[in-house]
Amino acid sequence: MASKAKGPKAVTANRLSDGVVVYLTPDDRWAETPDQADWAEHPQAQQALLERAQAFAGTTVVAPYLFAVQPQADGTPRPSHMKEVMRAKGPSVRPDLGKQAEWGKQAERGKQADWGKQAGSGRPAELADPGPGEER
């Protein structure tokens, strides 16, 4: 399910035991926030990243995949597209739930996410085709 779109990517998955959204870090840990994620620019490096992640699919995570990120000035990646922003934070309609609930307390990003604006953060057309979904 590697994404065909160009640009930097990181790997995410859900933790096997409890489903929590996680990201592969440069030192092969699984962090709960995307800013700690390892990311790569070139397709080959991205493939290598994905393979590193897949090595954990036995007992640690479920369904790892690459997703588009925008590296910030300090080099930490942030998800580019709405769906991954949603996974990184929690439901937009429940700011009290998911990871954003803790961020709110830390007031880390200075502002509580304005989800109305995030909507326009540009998802590539390919995502219109439901990505890693499963048969219902």
Add this chain to the structure above:
Amino acid sequence: MYRYDEFDQAIVNDRVEQFREQVNRRLSGELSEDQFKPLRLMNGVYLQLHAYMLRIAIPYGTLSATQMRKLAHVARVYDKGYGHFTTRQNIQFNWPALKDIPDLLAELAEVEMHAIQTSGNCIRNVTADQYAGVAADEVEDPRVYAEIIRQWSTLHPEFSFLPRKFKVAVTGCREDRAAVAVHDVGLRMTRDEDGEPGFEVLVGGGQGRTPVIAKTIRAFLPKRHLLSYLEAVLRVYNQLGRRDNAFKARIKILVNSVGADEFARMVEREWRAMPDQELDLPDGELERIQAYFAPPTYADLPDDPPAYAAWRRHDPGFARWVQANVARHKQPGYAIVNVSLKPHGGAPGDATAEEMEAVAELADRFALGEIRVTHEQNLTLPDVRQEDLYQLWQELKHQGLATANVGLISDIIACPGLDYCSLANARSIPVAQRIQERFQDLDRQHDIGELKVKISGCINACGHHHVGHIGILGVDKKGEEFYQLTIGGSADENASLGEIVGKGFAYDEVVDAVETLVDAYLENRQTGEAFLETYRRLGAEPFREKLYAAD
């Protein structure tokens, strides 16, 4: 209510222990995800955007207060304090940890609940009219037949691996609150010339990317042939349904490609070839199941007692709630109460653990301990004395559960959308919330009258947008959330699919567009005419004109 026999209980208990084993083997790495996924799906466990999601069956939407309390307990202990009632009368939990799900299922089994037939290509949980057994104009209680179908289909060896999932709905009366026309098989109870009860059989309805209104393939089927006839339908489908393409595998595609008449003939042939009455309901069996659904002993009460009438006169808030949320009961002196799960600003269909407990308690005190889930994502208390309505309303109000909006513009069906669903193009819940906010004024809502708004976050149509009087579909336009509007859909006894009004709207425009459609209706309606009727009289043109006037 139906009570498990030992056989049911044994199956459910076995399944829990089997799944516990499977989860352990997955957690230890003995099973790969590829091996485990079909197993977890057979037990209602999906992987969603943020976490696992568990879908629990509520057969024909009937719950006891005890079961509701257990759901509240599950919400509190295994989830984040709430659950989501779905359009198929089930409940979903959004955050359970895989490692805890076997314990969760074991707790559910204590109250005869499970997640069997909530996913996979099997005959899914059978849905029914939420007014079953109490509707004023009912032929028979449809849950009897829903239960018979459930027993026949649960773990049916031949039908556990159908080409695609298979959804059945049953209504006991002409009025259709179960959306039978958009199911793979819809059953509508009716009578023949001699007054004998039976079924009109509809086949091949569905939503998703190819919406279809089901066709009647048999105008009257005697009751006792129900299972043999259904078996024939499924055999034809099982043989001919397309397994090569998941998008074309639903029975609606087959019925469309061979034509309803030919399909009916094929079923008839299959049916007549069956050994004589092989699957007919044995004598005694129907009665046995009917006994579970026997009506409670009603008190002999007058209709419209004086105190009830007086409170309606003196308390306009109560009167408004009665008008929207209370329906006529078959028994004089009783009423059917709808509890709206669409408070303004909430997520349609969501209920907190506290709300579930409150409803359970009120059901025990006022409604003989029974609760129904509606496909419009509300709850129903089917047996309330009219003389208790005022007190019940006050207590519901105290719990924030007395929103007087059932059937009105803020009583919106919305799928989880991009807030929870990994297949979504766009968000659904916040669109519903913004519409509720725009039309906050209940007087205005009551003036607008019946108007069903239904929202799906992608073409899978879980939010029933095709059959919304106003339907809203989330699409992806160059990476932006965009919404396509349809009008004129309906899921009742005069079912129809909505037509697209024109080009779509951005997230920030869609609520204005809905309001414009409502304005067009208000300008054109005749006295007493509902939105859908105005559309059916005038067509889409006046709506289009107003909507795109500025272009």
